[in-house]
Amino acid sequence: MIMFFEYNWQVREEWFKWSEECSPEELARTREGGLGSILRTLVHVVDIEQAWINGLQGIPEFHYNFEDYLTLDKVRDLSRSCRLEVEPFVRNWSEELKDRKFDIFTFGEVMHHVIAHEIHHIGQLSVWSREMGRKPVSANLIFRGLAHS
Amino acid sequence: MIMFFEYNWQVREEWFKWSEECSPEELARTREGGLGSILRTLVHVVDIEQAWINGLQGIPEFHYNFEDYLTLDKVRDLSRSCRLEVEPFVRNWSEELKDRKFDIFTFGEVMHHVIAHEIHHIGQLSVWSREMGRKPVSANLIFRGLAHS
Numbered sequence: 552m553i554m555f556f557e558y559n560w561q562v563r564e565e566w567f568k569w570s571e572e573c574s575p576e577e578l579a580r581t582r583e584g585g586l587g588s589i590l591r592t593l594v595h596v597v598d599i600e601q602a603w604i605n606g607l608q609g610i611p612e613f614h615y616n617f618e619d620y621l622t623l624d625k626v627r628d629l630s631r632s633c634r635l636e637v638e639p640f641v642r643n644w645s646e647e648l649k650d651r652k653f654d655i656f657t658f659g660e661v662m663h664h665v666i667a668h669e670i671h672h673i674g675q676l677s678v679w680s681r682e683m684g685r686k687p688v689s690a691n692l693i694f695r696g697l698a699h700s
Numbered sequence: 701m702i703m704f705f706e707y708n709w710q711v712r713e714e715w716f717k718w719s720e721e722c723s724p725e726e727l728a729r730t731r732e733g734g735l736g737s738i739l740r741t742l743v744h745v746v747d748i749e750q751a752w753i754n755g756l757q758g759i760p761e762f763h764y765n766f767e768d769y770l771t772l773d774k775v776r777d778l779s780r781s782c783r784l785e786v787e788p789f790v791r792n793w794s795e796e797l798k799d800r801k802f803d804i805f806t807f808g809e810v811m812h813h814v815i816a817h818e819i820h821h822i823g824q825l826s827v828w829s830r831e832m833g834r835k836p837v838s839a840n841l842i843f844r845g846l847a848h849s
Contacts, residue, residue, distance in 0.1 A: 650848075659847070671823040
């Protein structure tokens with residue numbers, strides 16, 4: 552499980568880096584699909600990851616407001632602070648937890664859902680990137696030194 | 701591992717169904733990002749999955765040509781025939797295999813790569829869908845009855 556989270560966190564940091572080359576207007580521009588803009592999509596993947604993983608840790612569901620994260624720096628800071636909340640749980644994941652119930656779901660299902668959720672939204676960023684005439688961040692999971700994570 | 705493959709196969713079949721409501725011209729239309737069209741992107745996810753998973757089974761690398769799969773029916777047939785090749789291996793996956801070497805990669809890394817690869821490209825289809833004014837296939841992994849797969 553951790554290999555996918557490591558992948559998502561690496562790729563997310565690379566999109567933050569990629570975003571540094573964008574104007575604030577381009578990052579906020581309304582686009583078709585995803586959460587409607589690059590910044591909102593990045594906030595969304597951070598928010599959904601923290602909401603579910605904190606949920607598995609017994610913390611009541613809470614969501615961040617897009618309107619509070621209107622700059623790249625704020626989104627990156629949010630991502631890093633949320634990662635501090637979720638990373639220990641993810642690193643301590645054990646297959647013995649997978650059938651434990653969380654509401655109508657299993658812990659395993661939730662972990663898989665969170666992983667797929669971010670990869671899916673990152674795929675959307677890649678189309679917008681090409682539409683802007685820019686090369687997107689690589690989506691490859693190989694060549695990232697993750698073999699033994 | 702199987703939960704993600706089940707997810708990708710379900711979602712892929714739903715995109716085939718979604719594609720039935722598209723004209724052949726829309727399916728083949730050149731678009732920004734991905735493999736440049738809906739049909740080519742669908743062929744690509746099928747092809748990459750079979751190439752890697754067959755590779756892990758000792759079969760030399762082989763790729764299908766986009767030009768041979770220019771209709772939805774042909775792509776769906778290709779998907780189903782390739783699935784017959786890969787599904788037994790995926791269902792028999794065991795964590796003991798994950799550190800086995802495949803060229804410069806590990807088996808585990810390849811399995812993760814194949815999963816992330818398809819989810820990423822499906823995210824691209826969802827943007828094109830919105831640009832066409834259509835609701836995309838749901839990317840949710842929850843609510844698919846996969847909890848115990």
